[in-house]
Amino acid sequence: MKKWIMSGLFFFACTFALVLMFTVPGRDHEAAEEAGPVMPQVTLDAASAEEKAKASCITCHGNQLEGGVGPSLQTVGAELNAEQIYKTITKGKGGGKMPAFEGKLSEEEIANLALWLAEKK
Structure with missing residues (x-):
């Protein structure tokens, strides 16, 4: 009798584990999280980017980004x-090391700033 109970519990545990493996989101969510945010398409507005840099970046990166x-x-x-x-x-x-600006600047403002900074070579 005890063998049947133990076998039943083992079978149930294995079945439950398989169900969880295929139904609980995790790997896809983790992979998307690792990939990070996706930059929206924007047209560079250098004046606006420079203004955002002065308002948000110079405190840590200097007046001339030096x-x-x-x-x-x-x-x-x-x-x-x-x-x-x-x-x-x-x-x-x-x-x-660096604060996140998500929620402080819009996605478009961050993208514009990123384009502006990417041109600094």
């Missing part, structure tokens, strides 16, 4: 493309 608390951004476009810069501005960098 660096300070944060690194120099004067040649950031030689190291990172616009999409990479967009992700960094949107999500920030861990450990308090």
Whole structure:
């Protein structure tokens, strides 16, 4: 009798595990999270980007983006493309290195700023 009960419990546990593996979202969600935000298509407006940089970036990166608390951004476009810069501005960098601007600036403002910074080579 105990063998039948243990066999039944084992079968139930295996079935439950299989059901969870195929129905609980996880891997797809994690992969999308790792990929990060997708940069919207915008046309570069240099004047607006420079204004946003002065309002949001100079505190850490300096008046001429020469660096300070944060690194120099004067040649950031030689190291990172616009999409990479967009992700960094949107999500920030861990450990308090750079704050996230998601929710503080619109996606379009961040994309415009990223395009502007990507041209700095």
